[in-house]
Amino acid sequence: MKLESLSVEILQALDTVLGGFDGALVIDAKGNIVVCTENYANAVHKPKQELLGKYVLEVFPNSKLLEVINTGRPIYIDLWNTGYETVFVSRYPITSEGKIIGAIGLSVFRYLDEAKRFAQWVSNMNQELKYYKSQLLKLSGARYSFDTILGNSGAILTAKNSALHMVKAPTPVLILGETGTGKELFAHAVHQAGPRRDRPFIRVNCASIPENLVESELFGYEEGAFSGARKGGKPGKFELANGGTIFLDEINELPYGVQAKLLRVLQEGEVDHVGGTELSYVDVRxxxxxxxxxxxxxxxxxFREDLYYRIGAFQLMVPPLRDRREDIPLLCEHFINFSNCELGTSVEAVSGEVLEAFSGHHWxxxxxxxxxxIQRCCLVAGSGSIRVDHLPPGFATMLASDTWPDENLESIVLKAEKEQIQKVLNQVAGNRNKAAQVLGVNRTQLYRKMKKHGLL
Ligand SMILES: Nc1ncnc2c1ncn2[C@@H]1O[C@H](COP(=O)(O)OP(=O)(O)OP(=O)(O)O)[C@@H](O)[C@H]1O
Ligand SMILES: [Mg+2]
Structure with a gap:
């Protein structure tokens, strides 16, 4: 059946039936108007006879009825400006024997004020949502790229090169390296250089979340899952990272019980909320x-061996600073510039003597x-060059000490950590919040470290 070949009587009958609507317009497969109800013609302030038989885009250049014919998909409750007012219109394809033979637009002119208020509300909400999404992306998105990982040493170039090879695949990457080597920088860079760069980058520090909350933080929870659970439940970090990347920092701190659940997400992409029954699926690197x-x-x-093999499909080793001492001058320059901007100092360089001391330090x-x-030295020096007497006192004694090479690195780090925590705790009269702030760790981390060192 073809709409354009219907008899005048049938078209008139159609017009009568459709006359009950606020407004109706029917076009045939070629886009010519075959029915235009009186209400419709009145709303667009045009005589009905002038519209009938016309190519729809000729009289309504913004019409989407042809789009409906081309895609075969309806467009529901869309806002359309008649040239006099904004109305709601729903458009549907007309099919006969499996073929699209035309399209119909049904407009709603009544109850417009209420509908407009509702539309305005939806539009405002959309704007807000867009704003928060962009803010979330800014806050949680990756901030660093490969260019911000400084260094020209063979060791760092090798690490950057192997990281570049891991950028494209969705395979998990385990980033290994001593504390402060730049592991987080590499994680940001891998995300930023890959196909997921426009999707979220969600960082989770497994050590900073209280043990009993790790599961619900990662996988979300349902309303009433536990006492204190938020009304309406809460999505987990994996859901927030959907389509993008999740960065599980300090993964060694992940409680053993939660490791099995993480393995399932990695294997099947399945996430189930704490207290929930339904599984949801995520695509997260x-x-x-x-x-x-x-x-x-x-x-x-x-730590589960099976999980280790999963998360460590690709392994990236970030070298310690002592294995790339040739990068020290460049890094010094970078941190001096940074400190000058942040602290308002005007330091120019580090003296040769200090550079020498730095290249002998164990770091x-x-x-x-x-x-x-460097930051500390900048504050002490204020301007000019950083000299040896600007170095922190502990640093100078460490430089003089020849015990470094003989002692096991781990015990040195542990000793220094314990001493520093004790010192800061004394300075702040035992106030743990303050101590955590000064030490640049969070409360949970501080608590664990104090426990480890027998300071509790
Ligand atoms: N190659 C580099 N170029 C410039 N800055 C760097 C580089 N490597 C590390 N940094 C800086 O050093 C600091 C520590 O880096 P980062 O937090 O990535 O270390 P980490 O390996 O994650 O340490 P941790 O194991 O303690 O979490 C950050 O301020 C980072 O910007
Ligand atoms: Mg880190």
Missing amino acids: VLSATSADLTQLIREKR PGNVRELRNV
């Missing part, structure tokens, strides 16, 4: 990082330690 020896944790039955805290030392 998993990057993780640790400075701990996971193989040792596996031997101690604190247990790696690039972060260098950054902190």
Whole structure:
């Protein structure tokens, strides 16, 4: 059947039936108007006879009826400006024997005020949603790229090169390296350089979440899942990262019980909310990082071996600073510039003597330690060059000490950590919130470290 070949009587009958609507317009497969009700003609302030038989775009250049014919899909409750007012219109394809033979637009002119208010409300909500989405992306998105990972040493170039090879695939990456080497920087860069760059980058520090909340933070929960659970439930980090990347920092701190659930997400993409019954599916690339020896944790039955093989399909080793000492001058320059901007100082360079001292230092805290030392020196020096007497006192004694090479690195780090925590706790009269702030860790991390060192 073809609409254009219907008799005048049938078209008139159609017109009568459709006359009951606020407004109706029917076009045939070629886009010519075959029915235009009186109400419709009145709303567009045009004589009906002038519209009938015309090509729809000739009289209504913004009409979407042809789009409906081309796609075969209806367009529901759309706003359309008649040239006099904005009305609601729904458009549907007309089919006969499986073929699209035309399209109909049904307009609603009544109850417009209420409908407009509703439309305005939806539009405002949309604007707000768009704003928060962009803010979320800004806050949670990756901030660094490969260009911000400084260094020309063979060690760092090798690491950057192997990271570049891991950029495209959706395979998990385990980033290994001592504390402060730049693992987080690499995670950001891998996301930023890959096909998911416009999707969320969600960072989770597994050590900072209280153990009993890790599961609900990662996988979300349903309303009433536990006392204190938010009304309406809460999506987990995996859902927030859907389509993008999740970065599980300090993955060695993930409670053993939660590791099995993580394995399921990695294997099947299945996420189930705490207290929920239904599974949801996510597509998330998993990057993780640790400075701990996971193989040792596996031997101690604190980390699942199967999970280790999953998260570590690609492994990326970030070298310690002492293995790339030739990068120290460049990093110094970078951190001096940074400190000048942040702290308002006008330091120009580090003296040759200090550079020499730096190149002999062990750098247990790696690039972060260098950054902190430079920042502090900038504050002390204020301007000009950084001299040896600007260095922190502990640093100078460490330089003089010849015990470094003989002692085991881990015990040195542990000792220094314990001493520093004790010192800060004394300074802040035991106020843990303040101590955590000064030490640049969060409360949970501080608590764990204090426990580890027997300071509780
Ligand atoms: N190659 C680099 N170029 C510039 N800045 C760097 C580089 N590597 C590290 N940094 C800086 O050093 C600091 C520590 O880096 P980051 O947080 O990535 O270390 P990490 O390996 O994740 O440490 P942790 O194991 O303690 O979490 C950050 O301020 C980072 O910007
Ligand atoms: Mg880190």
